[in-house]
Amino acid sequence: MQKTTHLFKSFFIEVGELSYFAGRFFREVFSRPFEFKELLRQCYSVGNRSILLVGVTGFIIGLVLTLQTRPTLEEFGAVSWMPSMVSISIIREIGPVIIALTFAGRIASGIGAELGSMKVTEQIDAMEVSGTNPFKFLVVTRILATTLMLPILVVFGDAIALYGSYIIENLKGDVSFVLYFNKVFNALEFSDIIPATIKTFFFGFAIGLVGCFKGYNCEKGTVGVGLAANSAVVFSSMLLFVLDFIAVFVTDIFFEI
Amino acid sequence: MKKTSKETFNLGLFVIIGMAIFIAAIYFIGEQKNMFDKTFTISANFNNVNGLMQGNNVRYSGINVGTVKNINMINDSTINVELVINEKMVKHIKKDAIATIGSDGLVGNMIVNIIPGEGSAQPISQGDIIESYTKIGTGEMLNTLNTTNENAALLTSKLLDIVNSINKGKGTLGMLIKDTLVAGDVKLTLENLKHASLEANNTMLGLNALIHKIDMDNSVAGVLLNDTTEANKVRHIISNLETSSLEIKKVITNLNETITNIKEGEGAINYLSNDPEFAKQIEESLKNINEGTKKFDENMEALKHNFLFRGYFKKLEKEEKRAEKK
Numbered sequence: 001m002q003k004t005t006h007l008f009k010s011f012f013i014e015v016g017e018l019s020y021f022a023g024r025f026f027r028e029v030f031s032r033p034f035e036f037k038e039l040l041r042q043c044y045s046v047g048n049r050s051i052l053l054v055g056v057t058g059f060i061i062g063l064v065l066t067l068q069t070r071p072t073l074e075e076f077g078a079v080s081w082m083p084s085m086v087s088i089s090i091i092r093e094i095g096p097v098i099i100a101l102t103f104a105g106r107i108a109s110g111i112g113a114e115l116g117s118m119k120v121t122e123q124i125d126a127m128e129v130s131g132t133n134p135f136k137f138l139v140v141t142r143i144l145a146t147t148l149m150l151p152i153l154v155v156f157g158d159a160i161a162l163y164g165s166y167i168i169e170n171l172k173g174d175v176s177f178v179l180y181f182n183k184v185f186n187a188l189e190f191s192d193i194i195p196a197t198i199k200t201f202f203f204g205f206a207i208g209l210v211g212c213f214k215g216y217n218c219e220k221g222t223v224g225v226g227l228a229a230n231s232a233v234v235f236s237s238m239l240l241f242v243l244d245f246i247a248v249f250v251t252d253i254f255f256e257i
Numbered sequence: 258m259k260k261t262s263k264e265t266f267n268l269g270l271f272v273i274i275g276m277a278i279f280i281a282a283i284y285f286i287g288e289q290k291n292m293f294d295k296t297f298t299i300s301a302n303f304n305n306v307n308g309l310m311q312g313n314n315v316r317y318s319g320i321n322v323g324t325v326k327n328i329n330m331i332n333d334s335t336i337n338v339e340l341v342i343n344e345k346m347v348k349h350i351k352k353d354a355i356a357t358i359g360s361d362g363l364v365g366n367m368i369v370n371i372i373p374g375e376g377s378a379q380p381i382s383q384g385d386i387i388e389s390y391t392k393i394g395t396g397e398m399l400n401t402l403n404t405t406n407e408n409a410a411l412l413t414s415k416l417l418d419i420v421n422s423i424n425k426g427k428g429t430l431g432m433l434i435k436d437t438l439v440a441g442d443v444k445l446t447l448e449n450l451k452h453a454s455l456e457a458n459n460t461m462l463g464l465n466a467l468i469h470k471i472d473m474d475n476s477v478a479g480v481l482l483n484d485t486t487e488a489n490k491v492r493h494i495i496s497n498l499e500t501s502s503l504e505i506k507k508v509i510t511n512l513n514e515t516i517t518n519i520k521e522g523e524g525a526i527n528y529l530s531n532d533p534e535f536a537k538q539i540e541e542s543l544k545n546i547n548e549g550t551k552k553f554d555e556n557m558e559a560l561k562h563n564f565l566f567r568g569y570f571k572k573l574e575k576e577e578k579r580a581e582k583k
Binding site for chain 1: 264265267268271272274275276278279282283285286287288289312
């Protein structure tokens with residue numbers, strides 16, 4: 001009983017600390033000086049270096065989703081609905097979530113480990129002593145980078161996934177690129193693409209935030225670094241699904257579809 | 258520093274490509290909704306829109322030309338549907354076009370179909386209200402199908418009855434199908450018929466040959482049948498015959514009259530033919546004449562032997578003998 005209470009207590013403390021951390025981020029992000037060069041560097045390492053991962057993931061999602069769905073639709077004689085179905089499911093849900101998850105696996109653990117080792121080796125304290133705001137330099141740039149890069153990566157991943165889906169349709173059926181393209185954009189609405197893109201900003205923010213939080217608050221030496229990296233991935237992935245649920249819920253209310 | 262600038266370039270490229278893809282996607286979706294084309298608005302009134310929604314496609318002769326902009330209830334039975342149509346289509350859609358609401362496939366989205374009118378009216382203009390026609394929805398269609406199905410079920414059960422009774426050999430049809438005796442009869446009849454038809458065929462062939470044999474052009478029949486001048490002649494003859502027969506009739510009538518006159522009248526012929534007394538008298542007269550000639554003969558014999566006339570007779574005899582010698 002006491003253990004459960006303790007568990008709940010620590011969970012709420014964790015969430016509370018995360019909220020404080022987020023509040024601190026919002027305070028620091030609008031205050032001078034801006035670490036612009038560091039932001040670009042982080043964007044590069046977060047964004048460009050994930051292109052291959054996201055591209056492969058997206059492509060395979062497109063292929064697999066089409067291959068898996070096709071037999072069922074074929075049974076109904078509705079193969080011509082494949083492009084619309086695949087495009088809507090990829091753009092609305094599967095693309096953002098899967099790509100954010102792989103991104104979280106790569107970035108959240110990276111940030112957690114990086115900041116954690118900095119914390120453990122007291123580089124952060126040293127930075128503070130040398131007059132640089134470590135929160136601004138390390139945390140704000142990383143969170144901003146993930147927040148800005150994930151949507152673009154998702155757009156990339158969606159496009160590649162749809163291309164993969166087109167390849168399967170073209171091989172298994174008789175769908176030309178123009179027809180596939182037209183069907184996809186005929187099926188898509190603004191209410192599919194805009195909320196899906198908006199929610200990827202939150203996903204990116206959550207991944208960066210959790211990664212930085214776990215790393216920044218790392219304790220217990222080198223063991224703590226591994227723990228930070230691990231829990232950053234787990235917590236950010238979980239948070240992704242919570243955010244996704246909220247996003248879909250809100251979208252559902254606003255767009256009434 | 259050099260490495261950093263390269264990194265920055267790559268980052269910029271990545272961001273720009275990502276943004277371009279996103280903006281292109283937004284643009285293509287918008288283009289499907291005619292957001293970037295010049296448009297004009299027309300409307301149509303319906304009683305029932307069958308779940309039509311804002312943003313549904315509008316098709317003209319099957320081409321996507323616009324979207325549904327607005328759906329307003331005007332009064333308790335009329336719904337006004339505003340349609341945004343691509344400006345390019347303005348010259349093709351005429352004022353007498355008809356709007357209907359249909360669905361894209363059996364379970365697809367609702368769409369507004371604009372069907373071209375029959376005549377050649379003026380092109381449509383901004384704000385026009387075109388005619389509408391409410392098609393039956395799927396529900397009503399299914400209702401109709403339901404009735405049809407019930408009828409079909411009734412029909413098939415009746416058919417089943419009929420087929421059963423046929424199977425049991427009831428009725429004419431059943432007998433025809435099931436009864437082997439009748440079948441034999443029918444077969445026989447058919448054979449006879451076949452035979453008869455063969456015979457008829459032969460006869461016809463013979464007749465045909467016969468007809469061919471008749472020299473149609475030169476025979477009497479041929480002339481009669483074919484030659485128009487001859488026909489005229491014949492006609493002429495017949496008419497002559499007719500006049501002749503008329504004449505003959507007249508003559509006969511006259512003769513008849515004459516005969517009647519003879520019979521009943523007092524002319525010589527009548528007297529001759531009818532008076533027996535007169536015949537007797539003639540007979541007697543003839544007798545008397547006979548006697549008279551006999552006496553005259555005797556007288557003449559006596560004269561011959563009279564000396565006075567003997568010489569004349571001898572001379573006659575001598576001449577006769579001379580003629581014989583020669």
